[in-house]
Amino acid sequence: MLKLLALLLTVSPAKAEIKALDQLNINSYSVELPQPEFSLYKAFEDLDTNLSGENLFQYLHKRTEIKNPITYTGSSNIMFSSVDNFTCENGKQGVFAFYSLICVNGYTSEGADYKEKGDQNGDGFAGDFMNVEHIWPQSFFNKNLPMRADLHHLRPTFSKPNGYRGTAPFYYVSSYVYATNSGAKFDGEYFEPPDAVKGDVARSLLYFVVRYYDRQIKPADYYDFFVSKINTYLQWNRQDPPDSYEKERNDRIYVYQGNRNPFVDDYTLADRIGEKIFSSH
Template identity: 40%
Template sequence: MTLLLALGLTAPGTTPAASAVQTAATPLTVSQAIGQQNGSTQTVRGYVVGQPTATNTVVTSGFPNDYALAIADTAGQTSTSQMLYVQIPSAFRSQWGLRTNPSLVGKRIDVTGSLASYFAHPGMTGTSAFALAGGTTDPPPGGGSPYDSTYYAPAIGKTGTALKASLHDIIDGNATLSYSQVWEALKDTDQDPNNSANVIELYTGRSIPKSSNGGSTGNWNREHVWAQSRGGFDTSAGPGTDLHHLRPEDVTVNSTRGNKDFDLGGSSVSGCGGCYTDSNSFEPRNAVKGDVARMLFYMAVRYEGGDGWNDLEMSSTVGSSSSMIGDLEVLLAWNDQDPVDAFEMRRNDRIYTAWQGNRNPFIDHPEWADAIW
């Protein structure tokens, strides 16, 4: 059904009114639509950024119903003044409502309807068609990112060491957090999309109350995916508090992972379905293998030894020396096998817009890992 929607076709058993028909004309941008609130029928293209619940309020998780969504010209937009509020008629709610389909956040869509105020805000009412817009913020290998012409402009077209150096210059100089601030940041970046009171643990995948953080059995704590002892850093502001590799994790499972490399195989990890470990390596569940790889790639590019911290590098083996983590070949495979998803993209956006001011390039461009290593 999703493919039919993307192609603008009508699925068997549906009426044209309930199908996702795209118009032949070039869609308006959200900015253009905001400036044309004249009641005309138009198609508008934008990224789903949340659900409007009031004139100046758009929620990004814990969606209360399937009645409306907000779109913007960039996936990371947080200003409601730059959003178009879209009414979702009943015929479309099962497929396009955010309570039922929270993974739509970050997707780029085309919507057709009347440009008219909604929630006393620039919007679209009487919506008659929805469709995926031929691309999402989950970038395919070789695909683009909304940030290519701005944030990543100096890196576009480069490969190898030149690409690595350019990306370092782009993501270096980020704002730094204290280790206590990391608690609050993770409650935002790793929030359960289906329960705003919870976070999702990285390795276990368990949804756990944000308030259950600490050091006791059953709590979640702050997992350094690039282990502190493998990077020569502590928890003072710097790599030890960099959100791009810090994730909530069950206290016991975090201890089991310890400072091991990442590789395949071993014995099953209690309380962590799909996880395995042996004397020198840890294998996470399939759904986050790519997440782990992309976090490590980020660290190896961000920390190059020029700002008082060690030069972090990827290793082709497990059990390597300090400041290196592997197995690189396995991690490159995980990057391909587990593509970027909506949760990972939202996390990247939140770190960029609300906490550190820098992005993980390998979430926006997974193919850059192969271009460097």
């Protein structure tokens, strides 16, 4: 990955105070964020190194089941207050706007509290606020749970790039009708994420298909949205491998949901499954 740590001064320490949310009716408590022993090599230590293709796909499908389902409101609040709340380059707590590559200071659970100062992302809209982006559009599965609240495909974004992306497939864009100074672009048909998060997007999509292929998640034009672009997503996954930021995010989600994105733990698993198997689902 083009290191997000260049934009975040530090990744928060492994031991972190996480305040539970009133909306979840849970008292405040402290947890210890998982250490590397929760990485794929431990969580999936029984994984046969020769496993590949459909067998690997089905193995990961079973092993990625969410152990602790969360409500959508709870998931959104957790994302802003904990899962995506790191230390910004100025040394203060904040949330990283996914498509804009900007860290906005704050510590609350409400996206509206994280506001852009002027037009920081250069998209022509000043004072934007954050909301929740579903990498796999929620309208494709009728906003059903657990898909809607699965943190592995949710990201905090400013509302304008989120709105322009809508349900557009992720792909390369040349001429565009909307863009940010981070490299996010929209041409009216496709949305291209910045290079720094192309791999993150790909791993979210691949995870979503592995976890939920047996649910009703497909749009009318599933081929254009996903199948025809699998090769590109596999390339993005290779070219922009997980960095420390994405790996710790995976650890934090594990604390709440009890499952992990295996492609963040080991991005080579995607190629071991392969384009043909992904496209068959």
